[in-house]
Amino acid sequence: MQLAVLGFLYDAQLHGYDLRRRIAALTGHVRPIADGTLYPLLKRMETAGLLRRELQPGQVAAPRHMLSLTPAGEQELLNRLRDPDELFITDENRWFTLLAFLRHLDDPAEQAAVLRRRLHFLTQPASFFWDGDRPLRAADFDDPFRQGLFTIATATTRTELTWLRETLAALESQA
Amino acid sequence: MQLAVLGFLYDAQLHGYDLRRRIAALTGHVRPIADGTLYPLLKRMETAGLLRRELQPGQVAAPRHMLSLTPAGEQELLNRLRDPDELFITDENRWFTLLAFLRHLDDPAEQAAVLRRRLHFLTQPASFFWDGDRPLRAADFDDPFRQGLFTIATATTRTELTWLRETLAALESQA
DNA sequence: GCAGGATATATCGGGTTGGAGGTATATTCG
DNA sequence: CGAATATACCTCCAACCCGATATATCCTGC
Incomplete structure (x- = not known):
């Protein structure tokens, strides 16, 4: 899932809720990512210095945490796209996610x-x-x-x- | 992985090491199940009453723990094979594993x-x-x-x- | 005016996974 | 005889994942 977050945030600034929708759409809305997965993941990634957040006062509803990648986060995506271990068949979704963001290796x-x-x-x-x-x-x-x-x-x-x-x-x- | 263990033990008595080999072969030997996954899983399943073990003195090497399903374990396999939640596409392997053991629903x-x-x-x-x-x-x-x-x-x-x-x-x- | 749905974020508990490391025995080959 | 390999089991740990549950806001329809 980290890979999907990195991929979506590479060239766009998104908030958690939007990210959740896009990740769900990536492989069909069959098994949307659970809140209990996404938000702790975002927190871990922030702690790891991969992304930063910027609080934005609520326009539509509750205030949004706009997320964007740090330089380290961008580097992490590129590293993963190049990482041979990422394309094992046993986790098809992993490979599909990688494929979806391969354009970022320009x-x-x-x-x-x-x-x-x-x-x-x-x-x-x-x-x-x-x-x-x-x-x-x-x-x-x-x-x-x-x-x-x-x-x-x-x-x-x-x-x-x-x-x-x-x-x-x-x-x-x-x- | 539980599903694979249940499936393999449904009509055969196996020990952990053999199980490990068969699970690895099920989808190709690309990503064999790790010991740190298998043995704790077996212990959990035993605690849950799904399987029992019988110690057999070593013939080839170290003594083997021969594993077999309890009636509850057999029932659990049949329940899972019938469970609609088991065939989501997001985890292809889940569906493939289920397919491999579908013959047990006779x-x-x-x-x-x-x-x-x-x-x-x-x-x-x-x-x-x-x-x-x-x-x-x-x-x-x-x-x-x-x-x-x-x-x-x-x-x-x-x-x-x-x-x-x-x-x-x-x-x-x-x- | 208020009920319901969409928006938006968060925590907790319990189960699941893999990597790294450890122990011990039997066979095979040089 | 000794080394390597295959057999066989185990634990710790960090990460990860999901369901349940909670909170608060905004908008739409009645």
Whole structure:
């Protein structure tokens, strides 16, 4: 969630409530971020020197705490966007959030580097898709639900790989 | 993670180390469950009466704590498989884990009910895919990475929907 | 004039997670 | 024989997350 906060505040000054709405919209309003998550997070980030707040008298309702990133906060976002650990598949949302803010790395070559890392990560033989050297097939699972899980996982990965290769080609022709 | 533990122990007696391996293999060995997560979890689950352990003298190495579900533990798994809250998209792994153990609900009609709930959930207009009544298109986003995020999200959903409809048809013809 | 909803922020408790570190035994290979 | 590796379990700690609960303001409709 830190990543989303950093991403949204990178070029805009927002208050907590607005942030909450935007984070919810980022992946659909299915599971909005809870107040008990957001406000303590903001406080932690402020203590850590990543953001500062400016109290603004209430115009619409209660007074707003306008939030903006400190230089350290901006640096933190850029570091995270470049951090190889951020793109693990196990937490899809993490990768999606990163993708949503990748434009903040404004050098196309750097953006391409992140995508290439993701590409490398996805094509690496992980044991869910490989049995040693042999790629697994859905037929290798006897249970239809395990088969489905495998089917969905591989189809998803294939879709993303296609997109990654196309986007990379576009970025590289641009550079 | 509780769900995975319950799922694996439903019809097999395992020790912690084995459980750790199986959970890691479930979604690829990318992010194996940490010891600091697993062992405290097992202890909590034992305290909660969901599982019991039986000490077995070491055959291969250190003595093993063989784990098995109590009747309450078995019931807990079945409850979770039926729980509508378990299939939120925000935590893909949660849904995948559930899918992997859906066979434990051995009535095809009940399995179908879970899939139908997921289907309903995915087709519900969420604001990531819809702008009010109008379905969003990739072209609605100016940033190529947001476009990509949207493309991948929709393609993934479409893939899963196709699979859900096929699997449901198969289950219903079977019943 | 007041009830209800949207705006806006906050705390508390309990559960969950991962990283770092520690202990001990059995096998395998040089 | 000794080192490395795999097996097997454990604890502490800091961070994190959510639900419940609380407070206060502004606007709209009745």
